[in-house]
Amino acid sequence: MKVAGGQFYWTIDPAVLPAHTKIRFDVTAVDVNHGFGIYDPDGRLIGSVQAMPGYVNDLRLTFDKVGEYRIRCLEYCGLxxxxxxxxxxxxxQA
Ligand SMILES: [Cu+2]
Structure with missing residues (x-):
């Protein structure tokens, strides 16, 4: 899964992931440092990693709950x- 943070958005690809499978998030930033945080369908923070320009940081997670996961920025990056x-x-998975 490719992730890029920018002021003030995230781009993620793909938008649908399979359950019960280890996923590697390759996280970077296009401008300033951001904090990539993932919240599960119950609103719990389940993982985070720094999104830094010029670097790709990886985060590996397996999702056992199906549903909608939210991404928020955990580092103040501007207005x-x-x-x-x-x-x-x-x-x-089918
Ligand atoms: Cu931010």
């Missing part, structure tokens, strides 16, 4: 920091 919200879905 619209709070708008850095994105999401992806976890689904059972």
């Amino acid at each position: 619209s920091h709070h708008d850095m919200v994105a999401s992806f879905r976890v689904e059972e």
Whole structure:
């Protein structure tokens, strides 16, 4: 899964991930440091890693709950920091 943080958005690809499978997030930033934080469908923070320009940091997680996961920025990065919200879905594999 490729992740990039920028002022003030996240780009993530793909937007749907398979459940019960180890996922590697390759996380970078296009401008300043951001904090990539993942919240599960119950709103619990389940993982985070720094998003830094010029670096790719990886985070490996396995999702056992299907549903909508939210991404928030955990590092203050400017005026619209709070708008850095994105999401992806976890689904059972066919
Ligand atoms: Cu931020």
